[in-house]
Amino acid sequence: MAVHMNKVMSWFVISNVVNNNLLSKAFSAKVLHGxxxxxxxxxxxxxxxxGDPYKVLNLVESKCEEPQNNQVVVKFLLAPVNPADINTVQGVYPIKPELPGVPGAEAVGEIVAVGSQTKTLQVGDRVICNTQPASTWRTHAVVDESDLLQVxxxxxxxxxxxxxxxxxxAYRMLKDFVTLAPGEVVLQNGGNSAVGQNVIQLAAAWGLVSVNVVRDRPDLPALKSYLTQLGAHHVLTEGEFEKQRDFFEKNSLxxxxxxxxxxxxKSALSILRALRNNGVMVTYGGMSREPVTAPTSVFIFKDISLRGFWMTRWHKSHRNTEVQxxxxxxxFDLMRQGKLKAPSHKIVPLDQYKDAISNTMNVKGYAGFKYFLDFTS
Known part of the structure; x- marks a missing residue:
């Protein structure tokens, strides 16, 4: 089984590269400069x-308005399907769009038409969204150029x-809470999550040591191998980490x-207890749907800090700043160098959106693809 999973993981990497290249070439060949x-x-x-995305989402058509003044028309190319998008449709996400609404927090697109007063963007530029909600699950949108970032x-x-x-x-959590020098350790649970994989790669690129905790699962050796290939230094199950209270000492860390x-x-409590004095635990998700609890002793005797992070809030307060x-x-430099790769993924046409939604809502799955909606087919 582990050998089979290794082959599958290898195929993920190859297919990701092929899909990316083919999609880019296909769009370049058929895009119309508007x-x-x-x-x-x-x-x-x-x-x-x-409500239930299966019941309330419908694929509809409309006419695209003409761009006015500093507006542009974006032809969206690809958009990921994230858990936050599902929560938005369900009405449980903190940001609720006006109804009728279009889901989608992020995407990459290309400018196909511009208004008469645009200054920074022109037809043919590739862009990502710089506002929330972005409503990207559509083929075209009229957007203010200030709400876009060129890619x-x-x-x-x-x-x-x-x-x-x-x-x-991943970038902000590694940068904003603790000043880390090369050789220092970053500990995380959910190491195989999309954010977790980015933490692993950024840590490796910056000379940090990542210790990654994952749930026990079938084909665990294959997952450990996959994360190690991304740059993980140590990968342990929750059970393995809990038993090895002297893990850091034994590994000279x-x-x-x-x-x-x-x-x-329990997973959060386990990594919380492993922190040294004055350590910080940053919470950015709650996949177990269980609360984060902490013993009084970690505050009194270790002066541990518990913080939270929400990328949407950060973007709102740092929009169009030099820091952003x-x-x-x-x-982008790390992506260009091949040091920051997308997670294993599958690209599906917009017509097959229910497959993407089903995958994203499958919280019981241990591993799988991240789905992207393809608007070019």
């Missing part, structure tokens, strides 16, 4: 009420489409000052 008076038919996923065209479409969420979250939690419950520009420059 003018101000060109009309586009918009295909979009729309919901008129909050270098040598960045893969899959990497660009998902840049504003998972890579950016300094105890971590930073722990990243996306699980909650520097972050994306760093991320």
């Amino acid at each position: 003018t101000r008076n060109m009309s586009y038919t918009v295909r979009k996923l729309e919901f008129k009420e909050f 270098p065209k040598d960045i893969g479409l899959v990497e660009a489409a998902g840049a504003t969420s998972n890579p950016a979250t 300094k105890k971590p000052q930073l722990a990243l939690n996306c699980v909650g419950g 520009k520097e972050m994306y420059k760093d991320l």
Whole structure:
């Protein structure tokens, strides 16, 4: 079984590269460079009420409006399907769009038409969204140019489409809470999650040691091998980590000052207890749906800090700032160098959106693809 999983993981990597290259070439061959008076038919996923995505989402068509003044028309190419998108449709996400609404927090697109007063973007530029909610599950949209960020065209479409969420979250959590020097340890649970894989790769690129805790599962050796190939130094199951209270000493590692939690419950408590004095645990998710609890002793005797992080809030307060520009420059440079790769993924046409939703809602799955909606087919 482990051998089979290794073959599958290897195929993931190969297929990701092939899909990315083919998609980019296919779009480049058929994209039309628009003018101000060109009309586009918009295909979009729309919901008129909050609820079960299977029931409330419908694929509809409309006409695209002409861009005015500093507006542009974006032809979306790829959009990831994230858990937050599902929560938005369900009506349980903190940000609720006006109804009828279009889901989608991020995507990569290309400018196909511009208004008369645009200054920074032109037809043919590749862009990602810089506002929330972005409503990206559609083929075209009229957007203010200030709500977009230009992306270098040598960045893969899959990497660009998902840049504003998972890579950016990993980047900010490693940068903003603790000053880490090369050789220091970062501890995280959910090491195989999309954010977790980005943490592993960024840590490796910056000379940090990542210790990654995952749930026990079938084909565990294959998963450990996969994460190690990404740059993970240590991968342990929750049970293995709990039993090895002297793990850091045995491996000649300094105890971590930073722990990243996306699980909650017992898993969060386990990594919290491993922190050294004055350590910080940052919570950015709660996949177990269990609360984060902490014993009084970690506050009194170790002065541990518990923090939270939400990428949407960070983007809102740092929109179009030099700090934001520097972050994306760093991320794109690492993507260009092959040091920051997208997670294993599958690209499906917009018509097959229910497959993507089903995969994203399958919280019981241990491993799988991240789905992307393809608007070019």
